[in-house]
Amino acid sequence: MNWGKGIVIGMAAFMTFIIVLVVGLMMNRVDLESEDYYKREINYQQEITAQENANKLESKIEIISNTEFLVVKVPEGEFTKIEMHLSRPNDQKMDKLFKIEGTKSFLINKKELEKGLYTVELSYMVDNKPCLQKESVTI
Numbered sequence: 001m002n003w004g005k006g007i008v009i010g011m012a013a014f015m016t017f018i019i020v021l022v023v024g025l026m027m028n029r030v031d032l033e034s035e036d037y038y039k040r041e042i043n044y045q046q047e048i049t050a051q052e053n054a055n056k057l058e059s060k061i062e063i064i065s066n067t068e069f070l071v072v073k074v075p076e077g078e079f080t081k082i083e084m085h086l087s088r089p090n091d092q093k094m095d096k097l098f099k100i101e102g103t104k105s106f107l108i109n110k111k112e113l114e115k116g117l118y119t120v121e122l123s124y125m126v127d128n129k130p131c132l133q134k135e136s137v138t139i
Helices: 003-027 037-042 044-056
Strands: 062-065 069-073 079-087 096-100 105-109 117-126 129-138
Touching (some): 044 129
Antiparallel strands (some): 079 096, 079 117, 117 129
16 A cells, blocks of 8 residues: 555545534534523622522521422521522423422422432522522432
8 A cells, every 4th residue: 555545544534533523513412501691691790699698698498308309498587589490500401490489398399300410599589688599409
């Protein structure tokens, strides 16, 4: 075999590798953290303020994970407009939003959720101040 054939075979193998790599990468789905990422970035200072407000509270909303349920315990006090957003970092279709009203204990059956890592964002109002808690939970 001469040099010409070797170079052509090497180039063909490299081009085949690149084509397979590009096709394989294009078939993977890539989810953004959120669709309104830039809009949320503009309001990021408000989010920091809400987290600071939540950290100043003497009693916070508790998230407890047991074998069957994800339990949200609301302490006594003026907690209003409670929303819980469960988001999966790797699949946006599994995100869930719950509004918690009129109860001090809220249960989510783990059988309704896919196993994996979830980011939990609890937003609520206390004394007309916005509060935000963020935690990671593994189901």
